[in-house]
Amino acid sequence: MSMILSASVVRVRDGLPLSASTDYEQSTGMQECRKYFKMLSKKLSQLPDRCTLKTGQYNINFISSLGVSYMMLCTENYPSVLAFCFLDELQKEFITTYNMMKTNTAVRPYCFIEFDNFIQRTKQRYNNTRSLSTKMNLADMQTEIKLRPPYQISVSELGSPNGFAHVSVGEYRGTGKISAAPHQRLEPVTLPGIVSFVLSLLCGALNLIRGFHAIESLLQNEGEDFSYVIAFFLGTAACLYQCYLFVYYTGWRNAKSFLTFGLICLCNMYLYELRNLWQLFFHVTVGAFSTLQIRLRQPQGKSPDYNV
Numbered sequence: 001m002s003m004i005l006s007a008s009v010v011r012v013r014d015g016l017p018l019s020a021s022t023d024y025e026q027s028t029g030m031q032e033c034r035k036y037f038k039m040l041s042k043k044l045s046q047l048p049d050r051c052t053l054k055t056g057q058y059n060i061n062f063i064s065s066l067g068v069s070y071m072m073l074c075t076e077n078y079p080s081v082l083a084f085c086f087l088d089e090l091q092k093e094f095i096t097t098y099n100m101m102k103t104n105t106a107v108r109p110y111c112f113i114e115f116d117n118f119i120q121r122t123k124q125r126y127n128n129t130r131s132l133s134t135k136m137n138l139a140d141m142q143t144e145i146k147l148r149p150p151y152q153i154s155v156s157e158l159g160s161p162n163g164f165a166h167v168s169v170g171e172y173r174g175t176g177k178i179s180a181a182p183h184q185r186l187e188p189v190t191l192p193g194i195v196s197f198v199l200s201l202l203c204g205a206l207n208l209i210r211g212f213h214a215i216e217s218l219l220q221n222e223g224e225d226f227s228y229v230i231a232f233f234l235g236t237a238a239c240l241y242q243c244y245l246f247v248y249y250t251g252w253r254n255a256k257s258f259l260t261f262g263l264i265c266l267c268n269m270y271l272y273e274l275r276n277l278w279q280l281f282f283h284v285t286v287g288a289f290s291t292l293q294i295r296l297r298q299p300q301g302k303s304p305d306y307n308v
Contacts, residue, residue: 003127007072007119012064015041019115033058033073039158044069053153063087081142086126186249186297196293197246199286204239207232235267242290257294261287
């Protein structure tokens with residue numbers, strides 16, 4: 001019998017469960033699927049906004065929008081069109097009912113537990129396909145899935161030691177395949193972000209100029225330390241890489257920004273004898289400010305499509 005078994009609402013940023021329906025089946029396959037649910041929840045920010053994981057007897061489907069993901073578990077023969085119509089209905093109701101600011105600031109699991117009632121009612125309605133009455137246009141959803149099919153996640157990808165970090169995705173266009181790094185648009189640039197970008201370029205340029213001067217001094221005086229040249233050019237590379245991280249989305253973006261800031265601090269510590277305290281303070285402060293702006297500029301959620 002084809003049916004929806006369970007569904008949940010999860011925050012994309014950290015996988016925090018916001019609401020979920022209850023399933024009563026305790027089979028081995030269901031227990032395994034619960035593990036996949038948890039693993040997927042931790043990787044949502046690295047995945048396209050519409051995906052399917054086939055696990056033998058069961059399928060896990062989910063869609064993500066505005067920082068929230070809507071996930072469901074169904075039997076393998078449940079129609080894909082109905083599955084994504086079900087998720088789309090959960091999405092519209094959740095966005096209409098709750099302020100997205102509350103979902104972003106939630107700190108405890110299942111803090112929107114009252115939404116479980118809507119999930120249960122909708123699940124029962126979609127499980128009774130003969131009497132299913134919905135405003136969703138199934139033909140439109142079928143066309144949408146054909147034009148932009150969900151990305152098919154394999155169990156081997158999910159079970160790899162590094163999760164999805166090794167999957168390369170160029171630019172997801174809904175082809176069902178991934179070829180370079182998850183393509184996600186970042187939130188619009190703010191004025192502080194522009195300031196941090198310009199200051200990072202300025203620091204990179206200053207390091208580059210001092211690096212060339214250090215090379216000239218090295219050629220004129222054999223006793224000069226070549227490691228200063230390396231420190232200046234490493235500082236230049238770190239500043240430029242911070243600019244890159246601010247403009248483009250990459251995997252482990254926040255971790256990379258912190259490591260880059262650490263490199264900036266180390267370079268300036270090494271160059272302590274060649275710079276005064278104000279210069280050191282300026283370079284380290286700009287690095288910290290740029291790291292903060294990279295952290296604040298999050299991937300942009302896909303706006304819901306109410307014409308589907």
